[in-house]
Structure formats: C-alpha cells, structure tokens
Amino acid sequence: MSEYRVLVVEDSPTMRQLIVFALKRIRNLYIEEAADGVGGLKKLSAQKFDLVVTDINMPIMDGLKLVSLIRNDPQYREVPVVVITTEGATEDRDRALALGANEYITKPIQTARILEVARKMLGI
Amino acid sequence: MGQLLENILTDNKDSGGIYSRAEEFLQVFKKGTEFTQDLLKENERLRFRVLEVEQQYRSETPNVELQLLKESLQRAEAEKQEILDKIRSVEQENLDFSNRYAEIEAENNLLANLYITTYQLHSTFEVSEIIRIIEEVLLNLVGAEKFALFICDDNEQLFQPTINETGEPQIASVQNSDVRIATALSEGQNWIASVDELKILGDTEVKAVIPLTVDDDVIGVLAVYRLLAQKSGFSEIDEEIFSLLGNHAAMAICTAVLRHESVGRINLRQGFLAQV
Secondary structure (H helix, E strand, O other), X not given: OOOEEEEEEOOOHHHHHHHHHHHOOOOOEEEEEEOOHHHHHHHHXXXXXXXXXXXXXXXXXXHHHHHHHHHOOOOOOOOOEEEEEEOOOHHHHHHHHHHXXXXXXXXXXXXXXXXXXXXXXXXX | OHHHHHHHHHHOHHHOHHHHHHHHHHHHHHXXXXXXXXXXXXXXXXXXXXXXXXXXXXXXXXHHHHHHHHHHHHHHHHHHHHHHHHHHHHHHXXXXXXXXXXXXXXXXXXXXXXXXXXHHHOOOOOHHHHHHHHHHHHHHHHOEEEEEEEXXXXXXXXXXXXXXXXXXXXXXXXXXXXXXXXXXXHHOOOEEOOHHHHHXXXXXXXXXXXXXXXXXXXXXXXXXXXEOOOOOOOOHHHHHHXXXXXXXXXXXXXXXXXXXXXXXXXXXXXXXXXXX
C-alpha cells in the first residue's frame, strides 16, 4: 500500500510526465495528475494528499488561485504545496509563497531538485 | 647504674659468693650493654640502608614510569596515525561515492529528459501538437527563451517558420539566412555555441542550430536565439536533447504529415501485413 500520496497539477503533458517520472523514484508513492487547478481541486476533495506540486501558469485555474484555495480551506490547508515557476518570474514565486506555498522549483526542471523538495516536504 | 653496682659490690667484696655472683652479673650486664650497642649500630646501619634504598627507589621509579609512559604514548600515536589514515581513506571513498552519485543523478536526469522527449514526440500524429512539444522541450528542458523552427519548402530554398519567438514570422530564403543556419542545412550538422562564443554573440544572433533530419534529408532547422537568464551555456544534456530532437522531431513531423495525407487512403493493418 502506498505510504504517501502526491497530486501533480500541470497543464503541460511533457512537464507533468517529467515530474511524475522523477517522483516515481520515491518508494511507496501514489501519484495523481491533474491538468489545471479545477481538476486539482476535484482530486483534492475526493481524497487525502500528503503533497501538492503545481505549476503556476495554467489555463482555467492557475497555480496561484489553487494555492490560495488550498490554504483557505480547512480540509486541506495543512497539505504542503510546491509551486513550479520560471526563473525570471520572481513576482509569481513571491506571490505563491505569500499565499502559503511551502517551496518552489524553477524551470528548467531537474529531477534531482524535484526529488529533494518532495522528500523534504514529505519528511523522508 | 653500672658504677653504682660496682660500688656496692666493692663494699661487699668480703662477702665471698655474693661477690662472684655480682661479678658474673656485671659481666652479663656488660655483654648486654655491648649487645645493645651493637644492636643500635645495626639499627643505625639498617636505617641508613633503608634510606639509601628508598632514595634509589625514588630516583629509579620515575625513569621506569617515564619509559612506560613513552612507550604507551608511542603506541597511542601509532594508533592515532592509523585511525587518521583510515579516516582519510574513508573520506576519499565517500568523496568518490558522492561524485559517482552526482554522475548517476546527472545521467538519470539526462535519460529522463531524453525518454520523455522521445515519448512525447511520438505520442501524437498532430503536427501542431508536435510543435507544441518541441516548444515545451526547448523552454522547460533546455531552458531556451527565444527560438525558431523552420521547415524547408519543396525545393529546399525557403524556410517556413512554424515557431518563431524571434520577431516577425517571415519566410526567409536560405541564402539570406544566418550563415550557420545555411551551413547546418547544407551539411546536416549541429552547431552549438560554446560558453566563450555565447559571450561575444549578439542578442539576435543564433546560438544553436539543429538540422531536422530524416535519414540524410534535412527537412528543416531548429534555431535557438536566446537562453533563459540563469543559463550561462549549453550543457551536455542540452546537446543530447538537441541531437534527439534533430532526429525524432523530424521523424515525428514527417510521420504526422504522412498520416494526415493518407487518412482514409491507407489501411494500416493491411499495409503492415503486406510489407511483413
């Protein structure tokens, strides 16, 4: 049985696959995927997660809105959130952290960095 | 006391037997006195000897202890050196493992990127989707900020820009293009600027040129004009991704175009079986 549950919210299939590919190196990890913030919220309301990894720039509902909703909902406000930003977008990154994101990963994404941050957030 | 006894005995010298007994007593007493004196002398001598031995012991003991301590210290020093050597050896081993781990991590990162790029490129028959995937790979995996994908026309003279982040999407002739692009088209070889070259190249100048080839045919070219701010140069992983894109993106585009043109005209199963 999976010990940890992670939700990856990313509109780009390529990036989503890369993130999932990296996270799969952690044992006993169950991963759910969503292509935007709305899909992410649906998954969050249906099951309990130990970590949410989300991109910021997404259609329908972006990552900032998702972070804000997560932090303002008593049901999942304790879930750690990691945002993915581009290096130059410091404003987005700062805003995400101000809204309650716990960590950030910058693009181009390195699998080692994803693993490092995920392990830190999951406390393993 | 001896004198007193002698006087008494002198006063009683006529007393016969008593005198002789007193004389005997006196002789015994004298002998006792002499014996006592001898004993005192012997005692004195022995005490002196004890002092000598004690002094010798005091002078000799520190030397023995010092010697023992020195030997113990030498052993401890040797053990310490041995332990230090072992620590150095373990540290070196640890460093080797750490370097090896970093190499494996880099290798893993490279393989992950290559696998995902290949997987994505061949996951669709839609040309627009393939172009979107190329954009994502260039932006998110390589870290290219401005780039263009040109497709050659039938007579290989003109470029049709399909992705153009560099400015106006104009069709350009091969002759009027950057010399490096023209060279890549004619020779089918990648050109990737080194870190030193990147420092002197202008903002609008091309930084990497990747011909898209299927077998020996160059169907187009991928040109990178600017990298993201945090990238100071192209890495080994970038070069591998470029090489993969050069072959697989070209193949994916050709496959998608052929598929699009052949829809309804070719039965895939029958066509496959006919060629087996």
